[in-house]
Amino acid sequence: MFRLIPSGTVTSVPGFLAGAVSTGIKGKKEPDLAILYSPTPCRAAAVFTTSRIKSAPVVLSRKRLAQIKARAIVVNSGCANACTGEQGLADAAEMAKLTAAKLGIPREEVLVASTGVIGKPLPMERIRDGIGKISLAPDKGHELCQAMMTTDTRPKEIALEVNAGESRFTLGGVAKGAGMISPDLATMLCFVATDAVVKIDFLEQSLKKAAEASFNMLSIDAETSPSDCVFLLASGEAKNPEIGSRNGKIFQDALTELCTCLAKSIARDGEGATRLIEVTVEGAANQADARRAAKTIVGSPLVKAAVFGSDPNWGRVAAALGRSGAAVTEQRLDLYLNDVCVMKQGLPAPFDQEQMRLSLARAESVLIKARLNLGEGRATAWGCDLSPEYVRINSEYMT
Amino acid sequence: MFRLIPSGTVTSVPGFLAGAVSTGIKGKKEPDLAILYSPTPCRAAAVFTTSRIKSAPVVLSRKRLAQIKARAIVVNSGCANACTGEQGLADAAEMAKLTAAKLGIPREEVLVASTGVIGKPLPMERIRDGIGKISLAPDKGHELCQAMMTTDTRPKEIALEVNAGESRFTLGGVAKGAGMISPDLATMLCFVATDAVVKIDFLEQSLKKAAEASFNMLSIDAETSPSDCVFLLASGEAKNPEIGSRNGKIFQDALTELCTCLAKSIARDGEGATRLIEVTVEGAANQADARRAAKTIVGSPLVKAAVFGSDPNWGRVAAALGRSGAAVTEQRLDLYLNDVCVMKQGLPAPFDQEQMRLSLARAESVLIKARLNLGEGRATAWGCDLSPEYVRINSEYMT
Numbered sequence: 118m119f120r121l122i123p124s125g126t127v128t129s130v131p132g133f134l135a136g137a138v139s140t141g142i143k144g145k146k147e148p149d150l151a152i153l154y155s156p157t158p159c160r161a162a163a164v165f166t167t168s169r170i171k172s173a174p175v176v177l178s179r180k181r182l183a184q185i186k187a188r189a190i191v192v193n194s195g196c197a198n199a200c201t202g203e204q205g206l207a208d209a210a211e212m213a214k215l216t217a218a219k220l221g222i223p224r225e226e227v228l229v230a231s232t233g234v235i236g237k238p239l240p241m242e243r244i245r246d247g248i249g250k251i252s253l254a255p256d257k258g259h260e261l262c263q264a265m266m267t268t269d270t271r272p273k274e275i276a277l278e279v280n281a282g283e284s285r286f287t288l289g290g291v292a293k294g295a296g297m298i299s300p301d302l303a304t305m306l307c308f309v310a311t312d313a314v315v316k317i318d319f320l321e322q323s324l325k326k327a328a329e330a331s332f333n334m335l336s337i338d339a340e341t342s343p344s345d346c347v348f349l350l351a352s353g354e355a356k357n358p359e360i361g362s363r364n365g366k367i368f369q370d371a372l373t374e375l376c377t378c379l380a381k382s383i384a385r386d387g388e389g390a391t392r393l394i395e396v397t398v399e400g401a402a403n404q405a406d407a408r409r410a411a412k413t414i415v416g417s418p419l420v421k422a423a424v425f426g427s428d429p430n431w432g433r434v435a436a437a438l439g440r441s442g443a444a445v446t447e448q449r450l451d452l453y454l455n456d457v458c459v460m461k462q463g464l465p466a467p468f469d470q471e472q473m474r475l476s477l478a479r480a481e482s483v484l485i486k487a488r489l490n491l492g493e494g495r496a497t498a499w500g501c502d503l504s505p506e507y508v509r510i511n512s513e514y515m516t
Numbered sequence: 517m518f519r520l521i522p523s524g525t526v527t528s529v530p531g532f533l534a535g536a537v538s539t540g541i542k543g544k545k546e547p548d549l550a551i552l553y554s555p556t557p558c559r560a561a562a563v564f565t566t567s568r569i570k571s572a573p574v575v576l577s578r579k580r581l582a583q584i585k586a587r588a589i590v591v592n593s594g595c596a597n598a599c600t601g602e603q604g605l606a607d608a609a610e611m612a613k614l615t616a617a618k619l620g621i622p623r624e625e626v627l628v629a630s631t632g633v634i635g636k637p638l639p640m641e642r643i644r645d646g647i648g649k650i651s652l653a654p655d656k657g658h659e660l661c662q663a664m665m666t667t668d669t670r671p672k673e674i675a676l677e678v679n680a681g682e683s684r685f686t687l688g689g690v691a692k693g694a695g696m697i698s699p700d701l702a703t704m705l706c707f708v709a710t711d712a713v714v715k716i717d718f719l720e721q722s723l724k725k726a727a728e729a730s731f732n733m734l735s736i737d738a739e740t741s742p743s744d745c746v747f748l749l750a751s752g753e754a755k756n757p758e759i760g761s762r763n764g765k766i767f768q769d770a771l772t773e774l775c776t777c778l779a780k781s782i783a784r785d786g787e788g789a790t791r792l793i794e795v796t797v798e799g800a801a802n803q804a805d806a807r808r809a810a811k812t813i814v815g816s817p818l819v820k821a822a823v824f825g826s827d828p829n830w831g832r833v834a835a836a837l838g839r840s841g842a843a844v845t846e847q848r849l850d851l852y853l854n855d856v857c858v859m860k861q862g863l864p865a866p867f868d869q870e871q872m873r874l875s876l877a878r879a880e881s882v883l884i885k886a887r888l889n890l891g892e893g894r895a896t897a898w899g900c901d902l903s904p905e906y907v908r909i910n911s912e913y914m915t
Binding site: 167168169170171197199200201202234235236237238338342343418419422423425426428430431432433435436438439440441442443444445447448460463464465503504505507508509510511512513 | 566567568570596598600633635636637737817821822824827829830832834837838839841842843846847859863864902906907908909910911912
């Protein structure tokens with residue numbers, strides 16, 4: 118029903134344009150300021166950080182989203198424009214105004230996102246100069262994605278072509294994030310575009326659902342940032358029969374798949390990470406317990422350090438589960454590492470330690486599965502291992 | 517009203533004896549099995565881990581504590597006897613029985629504690645042999661403390677002499693813990709002894725209160741262990757007028773002071789730590805918010821990594837505060853690093869970055885203060901920085 122577009126990105130969606138420049142905010146030559154643009158006005162949905170401290174762009178974009186229509190996103194990296202007070206709000210508003218003027222659209226149709234150091238004012242001269250220099254084209258999604266990166270080592274982008282009988286449309290997305298990642302109802306920066314015609318209520322509801330199953334099951338370091346946001350723009354250019362809750366299953370599935378792929382790319386590129394960790398909890402008393410248990414295990418620094426060292430120390434998985442708050446009956450608990458049973462009904466199961474160590478050392482992803490055997494709750498969470506490099510990166514971030 | 521006893525430990529309390537041996541469970545020559553003993557039966561109180569997965573010694577000692585009387589604690593390190601099923605419970609019971617036989621007391625008066633790797637059976641031959649070899653003396657508290665250590669680099673012990681008119685008594689304690697430390701209502705291993713005469717209700721209540729203000733405000737890595745417990749034994753040998761809620765203030769103050777000192781020693785000796793972090797939150801909307809905010813900041817891996825790098829990146833303190841769940845009004849927020857104001861009413865406050873970096877680099881402790889200016893809630897939490905060494909230790913723990 119849907120297929121991956123090779124080297125796809127957000128501008129793989131027909132009609133969307135992007136452009137980026139380097140302004141020196143990040144202090145390097147890489148692009149750090151970009152615009153995503155749809156000449157056709159889009160229906161827009163978003164989820165935002167749940168932090169009580171919100172960046173200026175988040176405050177502004179939340180307000181703009183109230184009118185559920187947008188045509189452009191302007192984004193910079195290197196400075197989060199958070200904890201910057203009234204001046205920060207004025208700067209975010211000016212970014213939107215300059216972008217609107219450049220594109221000849223109302224300023225209310227521009228969303229703003231910033232990511233980087235907290236507590237520094239935006240260098241507005243660089244931003245003003247940069248916005249003037251951006252040139253837009255339908256093949257520049259990759260550059261936009263580059264411009265969002267901070268400690269990311271790899272761009273995160275994807276596009277899916279959906280073909281469901283009379284509904285044919287494209288979904289594309291870009292995301293950034295490598296640290297301060299433990300979204301709670303919202304997440305890092307992620308922009309998703311589609312040309313599908315989608316009812317606005319369903320658009321909002323399906324984004325919430327997709328984020329819940331993907332970005333909200335992601336933890337790199339249990340931190341939630343004040344800048345987190347996911348934007349979804351739907352231009353309607355595919356002119357398919359309008360999608361709503363009645364006929365929306367395929368749209369929902371494709372959107373969840375797209376968000377899950379981006380979430381896994383973020384986990385794999387966690388600061389200092391050497392491998393992806395995927396934790397599945399089955400048989401929990403309920404869904405909430407399954408989610409809580411999976412997120413606690415994937416976020417445990419001791420589990421993460423053990424994975425880094427290829428150490429099959431499954432006692433730490435049991436300890437994380439025990440403190441997660443989920444109902445656990447020790448005598449019913451089964452644990453698996455890369456599909457090998459290491460604990461059965463609460464007791465150590467014999468396994469070849471040396472073999473396991475080798476298998477962990479070779480793996481690009483480590484799969485941890487906990488079967489609680491209490492009910493029907495099931496959830497998967499993604500994260501990464503914890504290496505000395507994470508500490509190095511974060512001990513000299515500001516300098 | 518109370519003074520520190522130089523080089524004090526748990527056996528600085530008159531009447532208490534201890535002894536330790538090396539059985540090789542830890543695979544080294546250090547002591548790893550020990551007994552604490554009071555010939556006089558003691559009133560006993562305890563707090564235990566809130567983990568849903570509890571070690572066998574925790575299950576056993578909880579049962580024993582129901583009779584609120586105890587005379588001995590037997591403890592080993594190197595193996596936690598957790599996730600070991602029925603065999604684990606039988607092994608813990610045998611440890612108690614052997615200790616009781618050696619001391620000639622009922623087995624119901626022996627508490628048991630184990631700490632170390634999870635999911636391995638206790639090597640009972642070593643335990644049996646070891647218990648026979650322990651010799652008890654009133655000056656062996658230090659050896660007991662050594663025998664509890666796992667990744668600890670320093671013993672944690674203290675004793676206070678209390679003189680409150682007609683009430684004269686001593687309080688002494690030992691603790692262990694360097695990783696898997698984020699107690700929730702209970703904590704690591706800690707044994708406190710006193711010769712004071714204390715009503716049992718008040719004994720239980722004052723231990724809960726002291727643990728709440730000390731061990732429960734401690735986070736090394738946000739992990740809670742299945743083995744956590746704090747035991748308090750009161751022999752009554754000081755023959756003071758019985759202490760209860762009416763006349764218990766000085767006892768409560770001394771006990772809280774003792775537990776706080778031990779909690780800070782644990783934080784300072786966090787796995788791989790180079791310095792202590794003390795976070796005070798003032799002016800929170802209420803007490804619960806203050807505790808939540810202080811614990812979130814002290815547990816933030818990004819704050820911890822910044823402290824390791826002497827990086828005055830206070831934006832991370834603001835970000836941790838924002839996600840803590842505590843009510844925060846950005847415009848009222850003040851932040852201090854080592855008593856220097858870095859954020860005032862939600863805006864960056866100018867400070868000498870180079871000076872601050874030097875002051876952080878030289879400091880043995882880093883003080884972080886957040887004034888929320890919303891109410892009367894106040895709390896202090898303790899933790900440590902995050903170094904590459906933490907990762908190294910925990911990536912090869914089992915091997």
